[in-house]
Amino acid sequence: MKEKSQQNTKVLIVGSGAAGLSAAIYTARAELEPVVLTGPTLGGQITLTADVENYPGVPDRISGTELIMRFVDQAEKFGAKIDYAAAESIDFSRRPFVVETDSKVYHAENLILATGSKAVALDVPGEKELTGAGVSYCATCDGAFFRGKKVAVVGGGTSAVEEAIFLTRFVEKVTIIHRRDQLRADAAAQKAAKSNPKIEFLWDTVVSEVIGEDFVEALRVKNVKSGAEKVIPFEGVFVFIGHRPVSNLYEGKLTLENGQIPVDLHMRTEVPGVYAAGETVDGEYRQLIVSAAQGAQAALTLIKDLA
Numbered sequence: 001m002k003e004k005s006q007q008n009t010k011v012l013i014v015g016s017g018a019a020g021l022s023a024a025i026y027t028a029r030a031e032l033e034p035v036v037l038t039g040p041t042l043g044g045q046i047t048l049t050a051d052v053e054n055y056p057g058v059p060d061r062i063s064g065t066e067l068i069m070r071f072v073d074q075a076e077k078f079g080a081k082i083d084y085a086a087a088e089s090i091d092f093s094r095r096p097f098v099v100e101t102d103s104k105v106y107h108a109e110n111l112i113l114a115t116g117s118k119a120v121a122l123d124v125p126g127e128k129e130l131t132g133a134g135v136s137y138c139a140t141c142d143g144a145f146f147r148g149k150k151v152a153v154v155g156g157g158t159s160a161v162e163e164a165i166f167l168t169r170f171v172e173k174v175t176i177i178h179r180r181d182q183l184r185a186d187a188a189a190q191k192a193a194k195s196n197p198k199i200e201f202l203w204d205t206v207v208s209e210v211i212g213e214d215f216v217e218a219l220r221v222k223n224v225k226s227g228a229e230k231v232i233p234f235e236g237v238f239v240f241i242g243h244r245p246v247s248n249l250y251e252g253k254l255t256l257e258n259g260q261i262p263v264d265l266h267m268r269t270e271v272p273g274v275y276a277a278g279e280t281v282d283g284e285y286r287q288l289i290v291s292a293a294q295g296a297q298a299a300l301t302l303i304k305d306l307a
């Protein structure tokens with residue numbers, strides 16, 4: 001087996017979403033030569049969003065990928081280095097902290113943890129087996145494959161409703177399946193969905209099975225009030241029932257609360273020299289601006305602590 005190369009860094013940022021890249025911009029401008037470990041997807045979750053129209057200063061619609069690539073360019077312009085790799089382990093017990101990827105061992109004087117969050121699965125039979133074969137967690141990525149088809153969206157939050165609206169660009173019909181009879185989504189999204197002729201709602205209903213041989217063919221659903229079950233044909237199902245922090249790297253090493261990393265007001269974790277930002281810390285709002293702001297805060301606190 002090839003020996004891993006060793007690299008010393010002043011600042012290693014784990015994660016390349018809005019939080020990680022904002023931290024990179026700030027620490028790079030402070031000449032701390034940060035290295036960003038991208039994780040599986042450069043840019044993080046915003047790359048799954050087709051249109052961003054609420055990021056201040058960017059009034060025209062822009063895709064999540066396009067916007068986050070501007071973050072990348074800005075970070076690199078100030079000297080941040082991007083390593084297209086994922087952290088496989090972190091040793092917080094000694095400083096410099098030791099972070100391993102598949103090809104490198106980093107010795108980092110300071111860490112900013114910004115590993116974000118990931119979509120929650122329904123956890124019903126058939127879902128795992130048919131993921132990528134009609135079960136999706138990303139309308140932007142997969143919507144175009146469902147041109148002219150009938151699909152279901154599960155969830156009643158802003159993500160579910162906005163993604164259902166997005167899907168109407170391609171599909172014949174979207175059925176939003178929600179476990180209650182009222183949406184949680186914000187008012188603007190609700191209004192747009194309710195007036196969209198391609199969207200219909202199945203209230204008080206949960207999905208109990210995804211059915212299909214090689215591809216999704218139907219969903220078994222259950223009315224939570226009457227208990228009645230039925231099988232409805234669908235050619236795809238998009239699941240948007242919330243997110244969980246990505247914190248497996250920290251389990252047993254840092255204190256976690258519901259999977260989230262607790263931080264002080266200034267984004268310090270319980271370990272001196274380790275900061276955290278973004279949806280690994282708080283997924284309440286899931287906004288680019290919130291994660292970006294937290295990344296900047298973590299970086300500024302780190303810079304202050306070094307001084």
Ligand code: NDP
Binds near residue numbers: 122242
């Ligand atoms: P939410 O937590 O808001 O919504 C999750 C939805 O899934 C809820 O309707 C919930 O039902 C339902 N749900 C949860 N668990 C299950 C389950 N096991 N089975 C069936 N249904 C389930 O998540 P979102 O990702 O939609 O939004 C998170 C945050 O991000 C919000 O603050 C939202 O406003 C924000 N956001 C903002 C956007 C924007 O600004 N453009 C875009 C997307 C999200 P119930 O309602 O009964 O709890």
